[in-house]
Amino acid sequence: MLAKELFDFRKVINDQGIIFCYSGYITEPVLTGIGEALKQKLYLEEADKTTMRNIFAIFVEQMQNVIRYSAECEPPDAEDSENELRYGILNIGTEDGKFFVTCGNKILQKDVERLSGRLGDLQEMSPEDLKALYKKKLRSPTEETSKGAGVGFIEIARRSSEIIDFGFLDIDEDHAFFALKAYV
Amino acid sequence: MNNIKIEATDRSPEIDFDFSKNKFSIRGESYPEDVTAFFGEIIENLETHLSGMDSGDVEFNFELIYFNSSTAKVLMGLFDTLEEAAEGGLSVAVNWYYDQEDDTMEELGEEFAEDLEAATFNMKTLEG
Numbered sequence: 001m002l003a004k005e006l007f008d009f010r011k012v013i014n015d016q017g018i019i020f021c022y023s024g025y026i027t028e029p030v031l032t033g034i035g036e037a038l039k040q041k042l043y044l045e046e047a048d049k050t051t052m053r054n055i056f057a058i059f060v061e062q063m064q065n066v067i068r069y070s071a072e073c074e075p076p077d078a079e080d081s082e083n084e085l086r087y088g089i090l091n092i093g094t095e096d097g098k099f100f101v102t103c104g105n106k107i108l109q110k111d112v113e114r115l116s117g118r119l120g121d122l123q124e125m126s127p128e129d130l131k132a133l134y135k136k137k138l139r140s141p142t143e144e145t146s147k148g149a150g151v152g153f154i155e156i157a158r159r160s161s162e163i164i165d166f167g168f169l170d171i172d173e174d175h176a177f178f179a180l181k182a183y184v
Numbered sequence: 185m186n187n188i189k190i191e192a193t194d195r196s197p198e199i200d201f202d203f204s205k206n207k208f209s210i211r212g213e214s215y216p217e218d219v220t221a222f223f224g225e226i227i228e229n230l231e232t233h234l235s236g237m238d239s240g241d242v243e244f245n246f247e248l249i250y251f252n253s254s255t256a257k258v259l260m261g262l263f264d265t266l267e268e269a270a271e272g273g274l275s276v277a278v279n280w281y282y283d284q285e286d287d288t289m290e291e292l293g294e295e296f297a298e299d300l301e302a303a304t305f306n307m308k309t310l311e312g
Contacts, residue, residue: 028217032195049285053250060215060252131295138260155253159288 017100018093025085026070031063038092047099054159054184055092055099061152061159062103062180063090070105071175095183098161104179112168112176119166119180122157130158156182185233188226196222197248203233209245215252223258227265234269242266242274247281247310248289256292263296270302277304284309 013021019041022034038059042052066088074085088105107115125133134154143150157164160182169177185203192198197212208230216222234242244266251259263278270276278300280293290307297305 036194049283050287053286053288056250057252064215064252064254134256135260135295135298138257139264142257151253151256155256 016091016093017095018091020090020092022091023089024087025074026063026066026088026090027085028067031060031067034063034090035060051099051184054161055101057159058101058156058182058184059090059092061156062101062182063088065152065180066090066103066105069107071108071111072106099184100181101184102179102181104177106171106175107168107178109170109174109176112178115178116166116168119153119164122153123163125157127158130154134158156180160184185229188229190226197251199226201226201230203229206237206240206242207245208243209247211245211247213250214248214255215250216255219252219254219258223255227258227262230262231265234265234274235272237269237274239273240275242269242276243279244276245279245281246293249283249286259296263300267300267303270300270304275304276302277306279306279308281308281310284311 020034020038022030024030035056038056039052042055045052047055067086070086070088072087074087086105088103090104091100091102093100093102122130134151137151137154140150153164162183165181167179169179171177187203188199188201190196190199192212195213196216197210197214200207200209200211202208244262246259266276266278278297280297282289282293293307297307
């Protein structure tokens with residue numbers, strides 16, 4: 001029955017400690033809207049301000065990564081189109097007394113190695129190394145493949161209280177699913 | 185050059201550029217949809233103005249609550265521009281205002297300011 005179906009679905013989400021769960025087309029207005037709700041929720045949680053700001057910062061960076069880079073896109077051949085919609089999943093929740101922000105989206109198989117290498121490198125870096133890389137990248141010309149400053153992942157790594165977690169799942173010949181988790 | 189005054193929105197900062205007084209400020213939150221579209225012309229105007237000055241005092245105030253990584257790139261470029269202006273003979277004061285409870289914003293200010301030598305840099309706290 002309908003209520004049970006949705007309730008069970010909600011329970012699955014709740015059992016994972018998820019407070020916000022968005023699965024759908026992620027656009028800038030979606031970011032704005034969820035961002036506002038997130039701010040209010042964090043304020044009500046009475047988490048300390050630094051924690052709140054870090055969660056929000058990671059949320060923005062992850063969302064903007066999906067908006068810019070998700071390979072699941074409508075229309076399918078959209079490139080820099082104002083009217084494209086990009087699909088992703090974003091979860092924010094708590095686990096063992098910490099907050100987490102997770103995002104997931106389809107990417108092209110050919111990008112797996114590059115992303116994996118980059119994120120793997122970030123996992124090994126100390127806060128000082130991350131800071132140095134951050135500044136270096138801010139000053140260097142933006143990479144061709146980048147739609148932003150090229151430092152989103154570094155920002156996420158810096159704002160997290162633990163080493164970032166990431167993974168890839170093969171979907172088909174051309175696509176993989178990319179997931180990233182940050183704890184605060 | 186005409187002064188630039190742009191009101192803050194929930195995702196973009198207030199811009200107050202007074203070219204006659206050489207007093208500039210960026211205030212609020214910054215994670216606009218398109219950072220280039222928002223900052224592009226503003227920065228260009230500022231750079232043109234500064235390069236046209238032989239001498240004089242310049243005051244730049246940053247009062248940011250949050251900014252995303254795309255904005256960080258703009259800010260880094262801005263700091264470099266201000267340092268260049270100071271090296272060129274202008275008397276440049278950069279003020280970084282932050283909430284005294286916000287360690288991150290304090291750290292970011294210090295980081296951006298690390299490479300300022302000719303320009304003066306001041307950290308200023310705001311009560312929370």
